[in-house]
Amino acid sequence: MAGPSLRPHVHWAQRHRELFLRVDLSDVRNPDITITDNVLHFRAQGHGAKGDNIYEFEIEFLEPVEPKPVCRMTQRQLNITVQKKESNWWERLTKQEKRPLFLAPDFDRWLDESDAEMELKEKEEEKINKMKIESRVPKDHSFYDTFHTISDMMYFCQTLALMEIMNSLIGLVRSPLIPSVVQVFGRNFVLFVILGTLEEMQSKPVVFFIFYFWSITELFRYPYYMLSCIGIEWKPLTWLRYTVWIPLYPLGALAEGVFVNFRHLYKQRKQHLGPKKRKMK
Structure with missing residues (x-):
C-alpha cells in the first residue's frame, strides 16, 4: 500500500x-x-x-x-x-x-522582467529573420539545388564524354567527328565555363532542365552504341536512339543558348561596354 x-x-x-x-x-x-x-x-x-x-x-x-x-x-x-x-x-x-x-x-531559469523582455525581443527578431530567410528560399528545392546536388557527377561524366571524340577518330563508333566535337565542347563550355564559374547561374531552375535534357538523351544513345560495338541491334532501342533527340535537342539548345549563353554574353557586354546612355532632351 x-x-x-x-x-x-x-x-x-x-x-x-x-x-x-x-x-x-x-x-x-x-x-x-x-x-x-x-x-x-x-x-x-x-x-x-x-x-x-x-x-x-x-x-x-x-x-x-x-x-x-x-x-x-x-x-x-x-x-x-x-x-x-x-x-x-x-x-x-x-x-x-x-x-x-x-x-x-x-533559479536555473529565473530572469528579471528586463532580462525577459530582452530575451523576448531576441526571439522575435530571430523569428522575423527566419521568416525573411524562408521567404527567399524557393519552395521547390529540386529546381534550384540541381547544380549543387549533382555537379560533381556531371563534371565526371562530361569529362568522360571527351572519349566520344576519340571513338569517332579511331572509328569505334560511326558518329561523324565534327558533330561530336561541337556537342562535347559545347556542353563542356556550358558546364565548366558558365555554370562552373558564375555562382549566380548555379541556382537558376534552367540548370535542372539542361541536365535533364542532356541525361535523358544519353539513356538511349550510349546503350545503342554499346550494343552496336558487339554487333547487336535492338529495333526499339534503335528507334528511340534516332527519334528521342528530335524534341530534346531543340529544347536543350534553347535552354543552353537562350537562358545560359545569352545571359552570360549579355552580362559580359554590359561589363565591358557599360549601360546604354540615355539621350538628354
Missing part, C-alpha cells in the same frame, strides 16, 4: 507568455495534471523527498491561464509549461500573497 499523499518540491519561473514549473519527482508514474477554474491540480506517484509515494498539490494562479498544460517527464523530474492568457509580467505565481512552503523560485 502506498503511503499518504505528500507535496513535492516545486520550482517555478516565468516569461511574459509562459509559466515554468519543475516538480522534483523521479520515476514519475500515472501523472494526473489538469487545470480547472484557473487552478492547477497535480497528482502522481514517484520518488521524492519522502521516498516512493503519491504526491499532489494545487496552485491557484494569480491571473488567467490556458487550460491545457504541457508536460515533459525525465527520469529525474517533471516539467510543466503553462501558457498565460495575456502576455504580461506577474508579480508572483499564486493568487494568495503568502507563498506555499513547497513552492520556490527556479
Whole structure:
C-alpha cells in the first residue's frame, strides 16, 4: 500500500507568455495534471523527498491561464509549461500573497522582467529573420539545388564524354567527328565555363532542365552504341536512339543558348561596354 499523499518540491519561473514549473519527482508514474477554474491540480506517484509515494498539490494562479498544460517527464523530474492568457509580467505565481512552503523560485531559469523582455525581443527578431530567410528560399528545392546536388557527377561524366571524340577518330563508333566535337565542347563550355564559374547561374531552375535534357538523351544513345560495338541491334532501342533527340535537342539548345549563353554574353557586354546612355532632351 502506498503511503499518504505528500507535496513535492516545486520550482517555478516565468516569461511574459509562459509559466515554468519543475516538480522534483523521479520515476514519475500515472501523472494526473489538469487545470480547472484557473487552478492547477497535480497528482502522481514517484520518488521524492519522502521516498516512493503519491504526491499532489494545487496552485491557484494569480491571473488567467490556458487550460491545457504541457508536460515533459525525465527520469529525474517533471516539467510543466503553462501558457498565460495575456502576455504580461506577474508579480508572483499564486493568487494568495503568502507563498506555499513547497513552492520556490527556479533559479536555473529565473530572469528579471528586463532580462525577459530582452530575451523576448531576441526571439522575435530571430523569428522575423527566419521568416525573411524562408521567404527567399524557393519552395521547390529540386529546381534550384540541381547544380549543387549533382555537379560533381556531371563534371565526371562530361569529362568522360571527351572519349566520344576519340571513338569517332579511331572509328569505334560511326558518329561523324565534327558533330561530336561541337556537342562535347559545347556542353563542356556550358558546364565548366558558365555554370562552373558564375555562382549566380548555379541556382537558376534552367540548370535542372539542361541536365535533364542532356541525361535523358544519353539513356538511349550510349546503350545503342554499346550494343552496336558487339554487333547487336535492338529495333526499339534503335528507334528511340534516332527519334528521342528530335524534341530534346531543340529544347536543350534553347535552354543552353537562350537562358545560359545569352545571359552570360549579355552580362559580359554590359561589363565591358557599360549601360546604354540615355539621350538628354
